[in-house]
Each structure stands twice: as C-alpha cells, then as structure tokens.
Amino acid sequence: MTIIELIKQPWPWYVAGPIIGLMVPTLLIFGNKTFGISSSLRHVCAACLPAKIPFFQYDWKKEIWNLFFVFGVFLGGIVTAFYFKNDAAVVVDPQLITELSAYGIVDFSGLVPSEIFSWASLATPRGFILMVIGGFLVGFGTRYAGGCTSGHAIMGLSNLQLPSLIATISFMAGGFIMANLILPFILSL
Amino acid sequence: MTTNKKDTNTDFEVRSLDAICKNQEAVELPMWHNLKYLAFGVAFGIVLIKSEVISWFRIQEMFRLQSFHMFGVIGSAVAVGALSVFLIKKFKIKSIHGEEIILPEKTFNKGQIYGGLLFGFGWAMTGACPGPMFAQLGYGAIATAVTILMAIVGTWVYGLLREKLPA
Numbered sequence: 498m499t500i501i502e503l504i505k506q507p508w509p510w511y512v513a514g515p516i517i518g519l520m521v522p523t524l525l526i527f528g529n530k531t532f533g534i535s536s537s538l539r540h541v542c543a544a545c546l547p548a549k550i551p552f553f554q555y556d557w558k559k560e561i562w563n564l565f566f567v568f569g570v571f572l573g574g575i576v577t578a579f580y581f582k583n584d585a586a587v588v589v590d591p592q593l594i595t596e597l598s599a600y601g602i603v604d605f606s607g608l609v610p611s612e613i614f615s616w617a618s619l620a621t622p623r624g625f626i627l628m629v630i631g632g633f634l635v636g637f638g639t640r641y642a643g644g645c646t647s648g649h650a651i652m653g654l655s656n657l658q659l660p661s662l663i664a665t666i667s668f669m670a671g672g673f674i675m676a677n678l679i680l681p682f683i684l685s686l
Numbered sequence: 687m688t689t690n691k692k693d694t695n696t697d698f699e700v701r702s703l704d705a706i707c708k709n710q711e712a713v714e715l716p717m718w719h720n721l722k723y724l725a726f727g728v729a730f731g732i733v734l735i736k737s738e739v740i741s742w743f744r745i746q747e748m749f750r751l752q753s754f755h756m757f758g759v760i761g762s763a764v765a766v767g768a769l770s771v772f773l774i775k776k777f778k779i780k781s782i783h784g785e786e787i788i789l790p791e792k793t794f795n796k797g798q799i800y801g802g803l804l805f806g807f808g809w810a811m812t813g814a815c816p817g818p819m820f821a822q823l824g825y826g827a828i829a830t831a832v833t834i835l836m837a838i839v840g841t842w843v844y845g846l847l848r849e850k851l852p853a
Contacts, residue, residue: 504736510758513737517759518766520730525774527722529781531789532767534817538841552845565720567820569727574824576728577735589743590752597746608735608822609742609813614829627811632819632833634808636840639816641801641851643792646815649802650760655767656789664798669749671806676749680810 505583520647521655530562533648535639537567600684622686642667715783731821740821742813749810795853808837 524530540557541564547553586605594605602610618624639645642664644653650668653661734740739759748756773779774787781787809815812833814822819837822830844851 507738508733508736510737510755511762513733513739514759514762515766516733517730517737518763518770520726521767522770522774523726524723525770525787525789526779526781527726528719529783529785529787530723534815535841538816538838539845541838542842542845546842548842548846550842550845552848553842561717562720562723565723566727566730567817569724569729570731570734570817571727571820571824572724573728573731574735574821574826576824577732577821578825581732581736587738587741587743589747590750593743593747593750593752596750597743605743607827608740608825609827609830614742614827614833616829619829619832628829628832629836631808631811632836633840633843634804635812635814635816635819635833636808636837636842637844638801638803638805638808638840639837640841640844641797642805643795643797643801645805645817646760646809647817649798651763651767653792654764655771657768657771658792660792660794660798663794664802667799667802668806668809671803671808672745672749672810673806674803675807675810676746679807680746683811 501581504581507583507588517651518655521652528562531648532652533563533644534567534570535636535645535648536560537563538636539640540564597684600681602684623683626683626686638671730817731824734818734821735825740814740818745810745813797851797853800852808840 521532524532539553540560543553543555543557584606589605597603597610602612604611612618613624613627615624619628635645642649644661644664646668649661649664654665737759738744739756744753744756747753771789775789779787805815812819814830814833816837819830819834823834
C-alpha cells in the first residue's frame with residue numbers, strides 16, 4: 498500500500514486525536530494564539546455588518562490570523578477532495594443505518610446526508626429546520642457559550658479551565674437531547 | 687448608544703468569555719506571517735475530514751452512544767493538548783518570537799450552560815461545529831454554505847441581544 502492510499506483510508510481516532518491536540522501547542526508556540534474557531538464568525542460580523550452593536554466594535558484586523566486559519570480549513574477540504582478522497586461510504590454502527598433508513602436516509606457516501614443537506618431540500622420542513630435553524634443555533638450558541646468544540650472542549654480543557662468543562666458538558670447534553678429526543682421528530686416531518 | 691473603543695475593551699474584561707484572543711503578539715509582524723495560520727488551517731481541515739469527525743453520521747453515532755470513535759478523537763486531542771500546555775508552563779517555553787506564552791483564564795458565566803445547550807442542539811442538527819462547516823464546504827457539501835451563513839447570522843443576533851440575555 499502506498500502512502501497516498503494509506504492517507505486515503507479513514508484515520509483511526511488514535512491518529513487523528515493527537516494531531517488535533519497538537520494544534521494547541523503549535524498555535525501557542527508559532528504565534529502566541531489560543532486555539533479557537535468560532536470567534537472567526539464574530540470577526541466576519543465585525544468586518545461586514547457591525548451596525549453600531551458594541552459587541553462588534555473592535556479592531557477585527559488584529560485578529561485576522563483567525564480568518565486565515567478558517568480559510569485554511571476550507572482549503573483543506575478542497576485539498577482532501579482532490580487528492581485524498583475515499584469513495585467508500587462511511588462505516589457506521591448498523592443500528593444507526595437501520596434507524597436512519599426509517600426516515601429515508603440511505604445515502605452514506607457524503608459527509609452529510611444528501612437527502613437533507615441540498616438546495617432542493619431547503620424548501621422542505623426538515624431541510625429548512627436542520628440547515629437554517631441548526632446553523633443559526635451553532636452561531637448563536639457558540640458565541641453565547643464563549644467558544645466551540647475547539648475553544649472550550651480542546652483548548653479550554655487542555656488548560657484545565659472549569660468553565661470550559663461546564664461548557665463541554667452542556668454541548669454534549671444539548672447534543673444528546675437533540676439527537677435522541679428531538680431529531681427523530683424533525684426527520685419524520 | 688454611544689460606545690468608544692475604550693468602553694468596548696472594558697466590556698471584554700467584564701465578560702472575558704466571549705473575548706477575542708487577548709494574548710496576541712505584541713510584536714507587529716508583516717501580513718504574510720499570517721500564511722502560517724493558513725497552512726495550519728489546511729492541515730486541520732484535512733485531519734477533520736480524514737478522521738470523519740465532521741461526518742453528520744459520525745456525530746449521530748456519538749450522541750446515540752453507538753461508537754467510541756468521536757470520544758476517542760476528542761479525548762486523545764485533549765490529552766495531548768493538556769500535556770503540551772503543562773510542558774509549556776513547566777518549562778516556560780517561549781513563542782518563536784521570544785514572547786512569554788500566556789494562557790487566559792476563563793470565568794464562569796451562565797452563557798456556558800445556555801449557549802452550550804443551544805450549540806449542542808445545532809451540532810446534532812447540522813453535524814458540524816464552526817470549524818467543520820468550512821471543511822465540509824471545501825470538500826464539496828455545497829449546501830453547507832447555508833449553514834455557515836446562518837451561523838454568521840446567529841452570531842450577529844447574539845451580538846444584538848447580548849445585553850438582554852441572562853449571563
């Protein structure tokens with residue numbers, strides 16, 4: 498197996514996790530930056546539509562490294578699609594496949610189910626709720642919580658911050674409630 | 687409402703949680719230095735996709751406790767991150783520009799609970815947190831553009847309502 502073929506396979510958790518963890522010291526040592534991504538959304542607001550809202554009145558240009566980083570993540574997606582793409586469907590728990598097929602979700606080839614996350618399904622109730630309201634909650638919730646999975650769960654926990662532990666537990670609790678109690682209802686719409 | 691820059695900065699200190707990175711470099715570097723962050727971002731994007739942690743299906747698995755994968759990724763990332771931070775503090779490692787590395791302390795705020803729960807809902811719905819959304823878009827999930835746009839709208843609405851929300 499060549500190296501490229503090896504890279505194309507899904508990476509196990511014990512390879513990917515430590516690499517993600519190394520983002521923390523890399524950013525600290527190369528530029529005294531704390532790892533975090535959701536702030537980039539705030540910088541976009543401050544740059545494009547501050548609208549005299551105090552929360553967006555700051556010099557976003559001083560935080561431009563964060564926008565470079567996020568643009569890099571986007572480019573990383575393109576690079577992977579061109580050079581390291583694995584055409585096999587994601588291997589998930591058989592129980593999940595059974596559960597989702599009950600809602601007409603049978604395409605496991607992409608990162609997101611094509612039956613829901615497409616332009617066409619934007620006009621359907623479940624597509625609208627998951628993309629539009631879901632996206633809104635990601636932006637609103639992360640800013641209200643003061644960080645996301647990277648800023649709180651990885652950076653904050655690495656620095657042993659109790660508020661980040663509280664935030665991480667809340668992320669997980671919200672996810673459990675949504676996935677198990679509310680999502681089945683939304684998917685059946 | 688009149689707000690000058692000084693007031694705004696004070697405001698950051700009051701609610702340091704949603705503060706932007708405070709430990710930024712004191713040295714002024716030319717713009718091209720930001721290209722290193724672009725490179726780190728590319729690496730991060732590739733890892734996110736190849737480890738499938740930004741797969742909507744993997745997120746569903748995690749929240750249904752059907753797989754260890756996501757917990758393994760986050761857990762080992764935190765373990766490596768925590769060891770790194772410990773070593774940086776212990777040996778007072780400096781940045782490549784010779785600056786002391788300062789890690790901001792976070793203070794508790796109810797927003798971590800309320801906002802955290804709301805973000806958790808959004809995470810399970812979209813299968814993405816803020817970083818992954820950009821990687822999903824780059825990988826070709828074009829409709830994720832809607833999710834990203836709405837996340838920006840959500841951030842903006844938070845900024846608008848911020849003073850009225852319990853904190």
